[in-house]
Amino acid sequence: MSFLKSTAAAAAILMALPAVSHAQSADAALEMLSRAITYRTVKTGEFGPNQTPQYANFLKDQLVAADFPASAIQIDPIGDTAAFTATWQGSDPSLKPVAIIGHMDVVEADPADWERDPFTPVIENGYIFGRGSVDNKAGLSIVMATIIKLKQAGWQPKRTIILAFSGDEETGMATTRHLAQKHSNVELVLNADGGGGSLDTQHNPTVYSLQGSEKTYADYTLTVTDAGGHSSRPTAGNPIYRLTAGLQRLNDYAFPVSLDEITRGYFTAAAERAQPEIAAAMRALVANDQDQTAIATLVANGNYTGTIRTTCTATMIKGGHAANALPQQAQATVNCRILPGVSTAAIRDQLQEIVADTTIKIEQLDTGTIAAPSSPLREDVVAAVTAAVHSRYPDLAIVPSMSAGATDSMHFRALGIPAYGVGSVFMRSEDSFSHGLNERLPLDNLAPGITHWETLLQQIASK
Ligand SMILES: [Zn+2]
Structure with a gap:
């Protein structure tokens, strides 16, 4: 270039x-x-x-x-x-x-x-x-x-x-x-x-x-609430299990890969200095950002996940109030780094789909950041x-x-x-x-x- x-x-x-x-x-x-x-x-x-x-x-x-x-x-x-x-x-x-x-x-x-x-x-x-x-x-x-x-x-x-x-x-x-x-x-x-x-x-x-x-920084809380009760009589509504099941689905999910002019330029230039296998994957990805072999290589070798897709990962968790009580609430904080051009509201909706449980209430925290x-x-x-x-x-x-x-x-x-x-x-x-x-x-x-x-x-x- x-x-x-x-x-x-x-x-x-x-x-x-x-x-x-x-x-x-x-x-x-x-x-x-x-x-x-x-x-x-x-x-x-x-x-x-x-x-x-x-x-x-x-x-x-x-x-x-x-x-x-x-x-x-x-x-x-x-x-x-x-x-x-x-x-x-x-x-x-x-x-x-x-x-x-x-x-x-x-x-x-x-x-x-x-x-x-x-x-x-x-x-x-x-x-x-x-x-x-x-x-x-x-x-x-x-x-x-x-x-x-x-x-x-x-x-x-x-x-x-x-x-x-x-x-x-x-x-x-x-x-x-x-x-x-x-x-x-x-x-x-x-x-x-x-x-x-x-x-x-x-x-x-x-x-x-x-x-x-720049990627857009966004924090979301995932909250599950329940009436609670005595821990000797467990129920299916236990917020800790519902929340962790949702988080597991998030962990299993990979956001779609998408390159733009900046990241294509980045990989084109980075390929000049990378090891042959990585360089080939970078060039293949620039040619076709849905090349699954190239994506797998770049994710497995080196820390390129953040460059090619939006990422969301759990960073904090809290829940329960007593060792002998069913929890009334469990809450996780999820931090997302969103690709430019994607709105934080769209990611909130996508998170709701990924956790696949409407009892998990998802809210975006106001961190002063906006999509650009x-x-x-x-x-x-x-x-x-x-x-x-x-x-x-x-x-x-x-x-x-x-x-x-x-x-x-x-x-x-x-x-x-x-x-x-x-x-x-x-x-x-x-x-x-x-x-x-x-x-x-x-x-x-x-x-x-x-x-x-x-x-x-x-x-x-x-x-
Ligand atoms: Zn600074």
Whole structure:
């Protein structure tokens, strides 16, 4: 496929960029990231107040100091958090804006569990440690440093650039919904929190993932109730048996396989690096996504079930109230990861059919997630991402990807706006501690990250 290799046109645009040293901008990104980590941008709770509004003000100050008018920046308070918008007016009003998105909030971190304080930046052995050092304050700091660098170099976008940073991506996404509605006129969205590169143990790049879709996260409760009674007189209505029989039928069921442009692109590219048997199965599946032999091979060898179909699996169970009583209730929680384009209501109905027992009452829990379609692999985006990645690692494969969970992109895609995870960070799997303890960013991501975003913005916002 054409997007796997850089095009001559993309290379020509890349070479036309002015040769500017990135050292100062990389320092600025590190300074902004260090400051960012000190803000406890987590929902107000036992460890203190939510400092997302303060972090948003800090970001605003950085842009104002770089000569952006204060009037171009808005901080919209929502609950105890905030949504951040900065607009860099383009010279051609006929072009719809491009939005750069990312999130200011981080996952909760209990200092008692961490080796180093999660909200104190610590630089050690080529890493910066701290909650959010990767997810997603690295992305925000690199984007901010790039915008400031471009502004100071006198560059002017033709297409308006909007920075739209959410304040509760890790929880309810109310700020994301707000931002998606506020900026529903944009041409496309580039998400700094999604996509990115992988390194092997020796720090060699293996692949760059261009995230073009996400599965929909949904939780359902399956509940059976009964009058109960004395356990010495068992009845057929026992909720534990009815529930577990239904769950067994769910376990035995495989949702239909379906590929789209993103997952076909993924398997086409992944086949280039897979073992011969797996590679053959991947190619067969791309040719015919109902090829049962290929499906069986990919399910048995490697973890591809989630890539080819919706999955639903039981994650929690509770029931009964006394060892000598028939249960009055049994309840299971089932977590589904739904293929793009399929509604959560359709999956609820399908679950009811699969458990084949109308006494099992199925309800969807409100997790703030909604179904969103895949984004088309636009040529302009693929060319820009290819140029950006190849400026660091020439010839590296750019592979379209669907992620297993939702980011802010979901709310934009749901409105029909194409959104792409195009983050600049390259990591080894052994360095990835996002959401976990001792989250850390390898510092050698900062300078190339600025080149990455500079290339993306210069290409996308110049036409
Ligand atoms: Zn994130």
